[in-house]
Amino acid sequence: xxxxxxxxxxxxxxxxxxxxxxxxxxxxxxxxxxxxxxxxxxxxxxxxxxxxxxxxxxxxxxxxxxxxxxxxxxxxxxxxxxxxxxxxxxxxxxxxxxxxxxxxxxxxxxxxxxxxxxxxxxxxxxxxxxxxxxxxxxxxxxxxxxxxxxxxxxxxxxxxxxxxxxxxxxxxxxxxxxxxxxxxxxxxxxxxxxxxxxxxxxxxxxxxxxxxxxxxxxxxxxxxxxxxxxxxxxxxxxxxxxxxxxxxxxxxxxxxxxxxxxxxxxxxxxxxxxxxxxxxxxxxxxxxxxxxxxxxxxxxxxxxxxxxxxxxxxxxxxxxxxxxxxxxxxxxxxxxxxxxxxxxxxxxxxxxxxxxxxxxxxxxxxxxxxxxxxxxxxxxxxxxxxxxxxxxxxxxxxxxxxxxxxxxxxxxxxxxxxxxxxxxxxxxxxxxxxxxxxxxxxxxxxxxxxxxxxxxxxxxxxxxxxxxxxxxxxxxxxxxxxxxxxxxxxxxxxxxxxxxxxxxxxxxxxxxxxxxxxxxxxxxxxxxxxxxxxxxxxxxxxxxxxxxxxxxxxxxxxxxxxxxxxxxxxxxxxxxxxxxxxxxxxxxxxxxxxxxxxxxxxxxxxxxxxxxxxxxxxxxxxxxxxxxxxxxxxxxxxxxxxxxxxxxxxxxxxxxxxxxxxxxxxxxxxxxxxxxxxxxx
Ligand code: K7E
Ligand code: CUA
Numbered sequence: 001x002x003x004x005x006x007x008x009x010x011x012x013x014x015x016x017x018x019x020x021x022x023x024x025x026x027x028x029x030x031x032x033x034x035x036x037x038x039x040x041x042x043x044x045x046x047x048x049x050x051x052x053x054x055x056x057x058x059x060x061x062x063x064x065x066x067x068x069x070x071x072x073x074x075x076x077x078x079x080x081x082x083x084x085x086x087x088x089x090x091x092x093x094x095x096x097x098x099x100x101x102x103x104x105x106x107x108x109x110x111x112x113x114x115x116x117x118x119x120x121x122x123x124x125x126x127x128x129x130x131x132x133x134x135x136x137x138x139x140x141x142x143x144x145x146x147x148x149x150x151x152x153x154x155x156x157x158x159x160x161x162x163x164x165x166x167x168x169x170x171x172x173x174x175x176x177x178x179x180x181x182x183x184x185x186x187x188x189x190x191x192x193x194x195x196x197x198x199x200x201x202x203x204x205x206x207x208x209x210x211x212x213x214x215x216x217x218x219x220x221x222x223x224x225x226x227x228x229x230x231x232x233x234x235x236x237x238x239x240x241x242x243x244x245x246x247x248x249x250x251x252x253x254x255x256x257x258x259x260x261x262x263x264x265x266x267x268x269x270x271x272x273x274x275x276x277x278x279x280x281x282x283x284x285x286x287x288x289x290x291x292x293x294x295x296x297x298x299x300x301x302x303x304x305x306x307x308x309x310x311x312x313x314x315x316x317x318x319x320x321x322x323x324x325x326x327x328x329x330x331x332x333x334x335x336x337x338x339x340x341x342x343x344x345x346x347x348x349x350x351x352x353x354x355x356x357x358x359x360x361x362x363x364x365x366x367x368x369x370x371x372x373x374x375x376x377x378x379x380x381x382x383x384x385x386x387x388x389x390x391x392x393x394x395x396x397x398x399x400x401x402x403x404x405x406x407x408x409x410x411x412x413x414x415x416x417x418x419x420x421x422x423x424x425x426x427x428x429x430x431x432x433x434x435x436x437x438x439x440x441x442x443x444x445x446x447x448x449x450x451x452x453x454x455x456x457x458x459x460x461x462x463x464x465x466x467x468x469x470x471x472x473x474x475x476x477x478x479x480x481x482x483x484x485x486x487x488x489x490x491x492x493x494x495x496x497x498x499x500x501x502x503x504x505x506x507x508x509x510x511x512x513x514x515x516x517x518x519x520x521x522x523x524x525x526x527x528x529x530x531x532x533x534x535x536x537x538x539x540x541x542x543x544x545x546x547x548x549x550x551x552x553x554x555x556x557x558x559x560x561x562x563x564x565x566x567x568x569x570x571x572x573x574x575x576x577x578x579x580x581x582x583x584x585x586x587x588x589x590x591x592x593x594x595x596x597x598x599x600x601x602x603x604x605x606x607x608x609x610x611x612x613x614x615x616x617x618x619x620x621x622x623x624x625x626x627x628x629x630x631x632x633x634x635x636x637x638x639x640x641x642x643x644x645x646x647x648x649x650x651x652x653x654x655x656x657x658x659x660x661x662x663x664x665x666x667x668x669x670x671x672x673x674x675x676x677x678x679x680x681x
Pocket of ligand 2 (some may be wrong): 567568569570600601602637638639640641642645646648
């Protein structure tokens, strides 16, 4: 998207017309609606029909989960479908004050990188883990674009449990793509850079772009049981830009496909420089063969420097490991591993249909959508129908691999999903519509306007072998008049479309958190039954845990004060602490003793330079505090946990440095029995 938008903004001659069209479509939306934001309005009868289709009665559950990327928000947001209700925000590459992620001592290490602590990233593509080419509801993999990282979310807890930095990468955009049984999660670099062969970029003149800049594709192994990731090897590829990828299925399941642009290898003003060639490439990589080459000794090793951060299950604490080498393959050493298929200028999306036979490439500025045939590709390879080579990689003849083109589909095709009933749906960024076409005949059969400028679309399982062809969610880049105005900054917007019939029907608009790029959706029954309700206290191995109130204490070690504290409705133990001195580092390890669903306690202390932290039942979390002034500081529970939540508070006394006030702690010297305390929430 970024590239496309800048194209319109700068109005290079060729893009000028398209820019006008883009602006026109947005303006049209603004003026034709009367402030009610009812663009694409339907009659009242139709509206009530749509309303009944998205209505989920109070207390009833949605049929599906959807996971929308947060884009520059760095998070994943979870919505129920069809209601569009926001269920959760899962922080991944961003700090989250709501629960303390990235602020408390347990999760800070999640955001460590070779560049230091990086508490933000640009999250574009969520991908659900797979079993036999369909989603299995175990994990969600997501990419960090800016400081190249791949993260794994555990869908039992909806928590980020692992983040791996990707070495030799710069802009981890075509990422992360799981193979059909999560053998690998594959991640490609967007920018090519002069690799210093140590996981970074070398100090090389930009005039040497053509000769010295390279890209990389990373193959991350995923543990079958636990999901833990490990970087197995990389393929160092020519210095193009790698945009998006998709894994094959069925006959093509050993393959993964990447769109490339800037095959011109222009190092500057790419909106022109990267648009010289009439065709760029779709890169096809046989990942199974690559893995075999790597295993059989074709891989070389180079020094590297990248972080791998994992949440330990027992202590619920993230630990960083620094990795110091990486294996790599060169395509020129590995015959049969990689081919290039010419694709119309600067393609963006690449999507493989459920049968695994068709590869749909979205040409952004192209007037047709080319569809490649996997069986033709196999034939062409067998018959050596090559059109030369690039960096030792054979280029296949366009005609020899093309099934055909969808003619005049709309303007600005970006991404395609499938319904499993022989139809494909492509988003049109410029003409703001979703276009439905027949895969076999390559014929457009329906189109529906969306508001406005749609990027990705998602159909539950629409990128797998088994789509659920019921709904499509369009994620739109421009919101304009769709909701009550909120000043210059508006929420982004998604639209739910019914695709169960022949004609697409608009059902619902819902605002989204920051900028969703891609999303995944899945039937709720693949996730909900496994959802963890609380952590078992006896499995808590956190070194700072106090598992009963009698274990709570405060100890001093030099200028460190360690507080082992418990929380239960509705008090902390201890709730009176003395003997802390200015400049001490106080670590509040707070254990939530509750063993019941939905009873978190929060913890905050006045003047702490982080956020509060929210502790789930059975877990321990740590808030670090360095008091700067003598005084008495209140602390309290931040989550309204019982009728006596407001009473869930205490004090810490801070004395001047060197004071002789001893460490002292207590709770409830005068014990009282307050009825109803334990049962309130
Ligand atoms: Cu098209 Cu980053 Cu998948 Cu945005 S990308 S839309
Ligand atoms: Cu515990 Cu409020």
